[in-house]
Amino acid sequence: MKVLTAFVAGLLFGGGLLLSRMADPQVVLGFLDVAGNWNPALMFVMGGAILVGAPAFLLMRRRARTLAGEPVTLPDRTRIDGALVLGAAIFGLGWGLSGICPGPGLVLLGGLTVQAFTFVAAMLVGLLVAGRLRPAYK
Amino acid sequence: MLPTAWIDALLGGLLIGAAAVVLLYCNGRIAGISGITADVVSGDTGEGAWRLAFLAGLIAPAFVFGAPDVAFAGNLPWLAASGLLVGIGTRVGSGCTSGHGVCGLSNLSLRSLVATATFMAVAIATVYLVRHA
Numbered sequence: 001m002k003v004l005t006a007f008v009a010g011l012l013f014g015g016g017l018l019l020s021r022m023a024d025p026q027v028v029l030g031f032l033d034v035a036g037n038w039n040p041a042l043m044f045v046m047g048g049a050i051l052v053g054a055p056a057f058l059l060m061r062r063r064a065r066t067l068a069g070e071p072v073t074l075p076d077r078t079r080i081d082g083a084l085v086l087g088a089a090i091f092g093l094g095w096g097l098s099g100i101c102p103g104p105g106l107v108l109l110g111g112l113t114v115q116a117f118t119f120v121a122a123m124l125v126g127l128l129v130a131g132r133l134r135p136a137y138k
Numbered sequence: 139m140l141p142t143a144w145i146d147a148l149l150g151g152l153l154i155g156a157a158a159v160v161l162l163y164c165n166g167r168i169a170g171i172s173g174i175t176a177d178v179v180s181g182d183t184g185e186g187a188w189r190l191a192f193l194a195g196l197i198a199p200a201f202v203f204g205a206p207d208v209a210f211a212g213n214l215p216w217l218a219a220s221g222l223l224v225g226i227g228t229r230v231g232s233g234c235t236s237g238h239g240v241c242g243l244s245n246l247s248l249r250s251l252v253a254t255a256t257f258m259a260v261a262i263a264t265v266y267l268v269r270h271a
Contacts, residue, residue, distance in 0.1 A: 058246075
């Protein structure tokens with residue numbers, strides 16, 4: 001059952017990235033290019049997602065259970081540390097270079113292009129390397 | 139009348155929000171793509187391999203209906219550098235656009251707000267430097 005719901009969640013997410021054009025690097029770069037011919041459409045992606053997500057998370061903070069009644073622990077909401085800010089900055093630099101963040105990168109694999117495979121392969125290396133170094137910064 | 143692109147963006151955003159809600163209420167998990175991917179490549183596919191199922195669902199629409207025919211920004215070394223930075227940064231910062239941007243902000247997390255403001259600001263500055271400096 002959990003495999004099925006995870007698959008459905010993935011389908012919704014992947015479909016949303018395609019429909020919203022978040023998976024098009026040029027659209028993303030156009031959104032990030034506030035000094036150029038700025039394309040604000042992607043604000044509606046995050047807006048739409050939070051419109052659905054915020055009430056659901058609000059309710060989950062009180063209920064703290066899945067629909068099946070299993071306990072849910074939500075992530076820490078207040079701890080601000082150097083790793084958080086440094087990591088976010090490194091991510092922002094990488095995102096700004098290509099206009100591709102992790103979800104769209106994976107979705108673009110469907111185009112079977114050498115560019116998409118190159119990006120994702122490098123991303124997986126980065127995830128693994130930083131994961132190995134985790135004890136040093138956590 | 140809103141431009142079509144805005145409506146598609148909004149509808150796409152609603153789908154992404156729905157994805158996060160399904161994973162939260164059915165699996166008790168945060169739909170953070172960098173974290174889920176990192177766990178899978180580290181060999182932790184999760185109970186019942188739910189992480190693999192999520193990623194399979196994520197890429198299925200693009201494989202079935204075809205990924206959009208996009209123009210990539212930069213050559214292969216540029217894309218490799220970008221991917222490496224995205225991988226390192228999201229691991230060190232514990233999340234990406236989905237985990238911090240969608241789920242964290244939905245959860246009114248100050249931590250995710252700081253992360254999202256930081257990666258947005260640096261990405262905007264990076265695009266400015268590449269295109270206009």
